[in-house]
Amino acid sequence: MKEAQPRTVYLKDYRAPDYLIDHTQLHFELEPQATLVKSTLGVRRNPAAESSGALPPLWLDGVDLELLSVAINGELVPAQRYRELPGGLEIDVPGENFELEICTRINPQANTSLEGLYLSNGMYCTQCEAEGFRKITYYPDRPDVMSLFTTTIVAPPTYPVLLSNGNKVASGTTDDGRLTVTWEDPFAKPAYLFALVGGDLQWVEDRFTTASGRDVKLQLFTEAKNIGKCAHAITSLKHSMRWDEEVYGREYDLDIFMIVAVDHFNMGAMENKGLNIFNSACVLASPETATDAAFQRIESIVAHEYFHNWSGNRVTCRDWFQLSLKEGFTVFRDAEFSADMNSRAVKRIEDVTLLRTSQFAEDAGPMSHPVRPDSYMEISNFYTLTIYEKGAEVVRMIHTLLGAEAFRRGSDLYFERHDGCAVTCEDFVRAMEDANGADLQQFRRWYSQAGTPVLEVTDAHDAASGTYRLTIRQFTPATPGQEEKLPLHIPVAIGLLDDKGQDLPIAEDGSGTVILHLTEAEQTFEFNQVATRPLPSLLRRFSAPVKLRYGYSDAQLQFLMQHDSDAFNRWDASQRLALNALSELQAQYRTGVPLQTPEQLIAGFRSVISDTALDPALVAKMLSLPSAQELAEQEGEIDAAAIIAARAFTRDALADALHDEFMARFKQLDIRKPYAPNAGDIAERSLKNTCLAYLCANGTAQALDLARAQLDRAENMTDSAAALAALVEFAPESEATTHLQAFYDRWQQDTQVVETWFGLQSSSANYGTLARIKQLMEHPAFEFTNPNKVRAVIAGFSARNFTQFHREDGSGFEFLADQVIALDKVNPQIASRLVTPLTRWQKYREEEGQKMRAAVQRVMESGELSRDLFEVVSKSLSTR
Structure with a gap:
């Protein structure tokens, strides 16, 4: 039965299921083109169902299934008592309790959508979240049926x-x-958490002893060629298990925990109960084949999926509108874990950079939606940064408002109260309130109100009375379907610096940071005994996901860069200083005047690189210019050519002015020692390779020699990839091609490294031309049906190569439209995500925006679109 036509699903229409499934017995006979699936379901009338009177028919979701038979209580059901309809099966029931047996046949080999049961390199695997189980058998495929x-x-x-x-x-x-093997899960779960894997796999094994003394077997399964890349994931898993016991009091509850690495996977990983399935790129690592960023990403994702055992599995979401209930909470948990394992400041910077660059853009785009959406057409489109990253920020704000101990009391109550249940975001907030006697009524608006709030801050100092006043005005711009916005409850963490850069003791305990509770459209906060005018350090630790407007001068920003006790705000000051310079250079470019060297920025960056007491990882972040995508998000109207010119000019000016400083730090850090993915070594490599990139930007023979030498002797992928990236970007094209070929020849048998190789080329502003992208798609290692390869090449070009994608002739837009149209027939989820760079055409200057819109229109008119893609392009075209 084929899928139903696109329709909008509304939160307000939620109804409890008419029937529950007490037990589910599944029998699979695996064959590549004809797998037989027999499901035996214990069906029971739901006492909480809203319908009354005669028993309603039983509805079971089903897509792309061949129905072989239907039986109730051991007897075949006549054809007139069931109906195959678009999207599912409707069955007349004999009573309130019965046993239902359904036999279906499916074709895993032809399942390129990578939802349901499919084949990846000859291995059977499943992906059932959000609605993939309906591609396996007829079933009430909704999270509140456990x-x-x-x-x-x-x-x-x-x-x-x-x-x-x-x-x-x-x-x-x-x-x-x-x-034949039989598995039994003692914990009730919804169908989206079902998992199956079958293949010729090897595994590594370890043990973990829980806080209460239980012994748990840990296994990671992969293809034989990757068996040497499992140690880091296993170590990360054990660290996650111990952390969750210590911080949240959550023990693991089965005798075994399994992870499987899969090459073809739409997502990063999936938290199926006891059997996590991972995208290979998100779990396999060795020093020779994975960068520091990959090691940290693996640690974070392993933790995220493990933490879901409680925040997502033991307590799950009632309906998909509540998706952030499990994802936002778990992203917050994994972020705190990563902060404890590595540099807390750098982790916060990385998370906020993603939020500002991509989630804020999502908030301002056609797919803008609240953390708890009101409606959707295709739920797969709502696995978004708003659900995950902004959802995590909402949880973080609760943590900030209540404090760590109170938050733990609330989470304990939440898990105790709702264990084994499918619940809502409201239930989570209520547990936090009830455990602490708190009032979060106004705070709930964060879940229902879309858009990024803006804080406008002004201040005044009265020297005579020693009074300093901060006035904060909040407003949230209109978003599709939400013109009017109400004031939010926003925690604003601030400090006040004196003229020596020291924190004034403004908190009750005498510390230098205080949390202001902003609850009105405009509020003034008063501080007494402030003898001289202070410099405010606003939104410390990025205490709320908002845009901040305060009239800092460049000199004040440089002062904050040097003195602020809050590491996040030191970095933020460097970025604001860079944004000011880049904004001025864009204006110069548009008026045709020669671009002027940003002296204040150079001075600020010189002070940072010369400060050897600072964490090298923080220095590397402070020396990194905002990306072109970040710059675009700052503009009311995006001028791509101006952004490209301003950023390149600034990079080159910094490289030239600070050459000696970059060289000194590079040589200081360019030491050979055994690789270890620990925070200290990662920080040193990060700063060293940041310096190398700046040195190579000038294209001098000495700098390129440094990159060549590093590439030749590198014993880890972090240094190897950094040197290769510098040569690809700044060496002569013929030399870059030679290095790339040598790299490929060495690593062509390693799938993850080949994906790195693809990405280095596709995202290069100089090397990654459209012609070369098309060549890469013809390369024997490229697979159009492999999401990782598509992301490495096509998304690497469209989402990360701002310079080449935004060529004046619009050819990049036409290319992306072609790929989206083709991919929609193969994998709709990936197609709908791939089209995103085109959907914000309204923000670009008229001529470029119309070219982007024409590309979106061509996608819309290309034929029958999947629900996934139709929702995204139709909303883009309807937004003004």
Whole structure:
């Protein structure tokens, strides 16, 4: 049965399910083109159902299924008692309780959508969140139907590893020589958490002893060629398990925890109960093949999926509108874990950079939606930065408002009260209130109100009375469907610096940071005994996901860069100083005057690189210019050519003016020692390679020699990739091509490194031309059906190569439209995400914006679109 036509689903229309499934028995006979699935369901009338009177028919979701038989209580159901309809199966029921047996046949080999059951490099695997289970069998595929699952898998002996959720309870061999394994999950779960894997896999094994003394087996499964890349993920898993016990009091609850690495996967990973399935790029790492960023990303993602065992699995969401209930909370948890494992300041900077660059753009674009959306057409489109990253910021604000101890009391109550239940964002906030006697009524608006709030701050100092006043005005711009916005409850962390850069003791405990509770459209906060006018350090630790407007002078920003005790605000001051310079250079470019060297920025950056007491990781972040995408987000109207020119000029000016400083720090840090992915070593490599990039920007023979030498002797992928990136960007094209070919020849058998190789080229402003992108798509290692390869090449060009994608002739836009149209027939989820750079055409200058709009219009008119893609392009075209 094919999928239903696009329709809008509304939160206000939520109804409890008419029927519940107490137990689910699944029997799989795996064959590449004809897998048989038999489901046996214990069906029971839901006492909480809203319908009354005669028993309503049972509705089961189903897509792309071949129905073979339907039986109730052991007897075949006549055809007139069930109906195959678009999107599912409707069955007339015999009573309030019965056993339903359904047999279907599916084709995993043809399933390029990578939802449901599919094949990846000859390995069977599943992805059921959000609505993939309906591609396996007919079932009430919604998160508020929770069932106990028992799964039996039968397969030829060429698939010796057969896995599913829970604990293995039986295994054997059939009379015809096939293998059979049965798994039983003792915890009720919705269908989206079901998982199955079958393949010829190897594994590494470890043990973990919980706080209460239980022994847990840990296993990571992968193809034989990758077995040497598992150690970091296992270590990260054990660190995550211990952290969750210590910080949240959450122990693991099964006898075994399994991870499987899969090459073809739409997402980063999936938290299926006891059997996490990971995109290979997000779990496999060795020093030779993975960068520091990859090591840290793996640690974070492993933690995220493990933490879901409680915040997502044991307590799940009632409906998909509540998606941030599990994702926002868990992103906050994994961010705090990563901060504890590495540099807290740098982790915060990285998270806020993503928020400002991409989530703020999402808030201002056609797909803008609240953390808890009011409606959707395709739920896969709502796995967004708003749900995840802004959702995490909302949880972080609760943590800030209540304090760490009170937040822990609230989370304890939340888990205790709702264990085994499917609940709402409201239930989470209410647990926080009830555990602490708090009032978060106004704060709830963060869940229902879309858009990025803006804070406008002014101040005044009365020397005679020693009074300093901060006035803060808040407003949120209109978003699609929400013209009027109400004031939010916003925690604003601030400090006041004296003329020596010292914090004034403004908090009750005498410390230098205080949390202001902004609850009105405009409020004034007064500080007494302030003898001289202070310099405010605003929004410390980025205490709320807002845009801040305060009239800092360049001199004040440089002062904050040198003295602020809040590491995040020191970095933020460097970025604001850079944004000021880049904004002025854009204006110069548009008026045709020669671009002027930004002297204040150079002075500020010189003070940073010369400060050897600062954390090298923080220095590297402070020396990095805002990306072109960040600059675009700052503009009321985006002028791509001006952004490209201003950024290149500033980079070159800094490289020239600070050459000696960059060289000195590079040589200081360019030491050979065994690789370790610890915070200190990562920080040193980060700063060293930042200096190398600036040195190579001038294209001098000495600098390029440094890059060549590093590439030749590098014993880890971090240094190797950094040197290669510098040569690709700044060396002569023929030399760059030679280095790239040598790199590929060495690593062509390693899938993850080849993806790095693709990405280095596609995102290069100089090397990554459209002609070269098309060549890469013809390369034998490129697969149009592999999301990682598509992201590395096509998204690398459209989302990260601002210079080449925004060529004046619009060819980049036409190319992306072509790829989106083709990909929609193969993998709608990836197609709908890939089109994003085109959807904000309204923000660009008229001529370029119209070229982008024409590309979106061509996608819209290309034929029958998937629901995923139709929703995104239709909203883009309807937004003015």
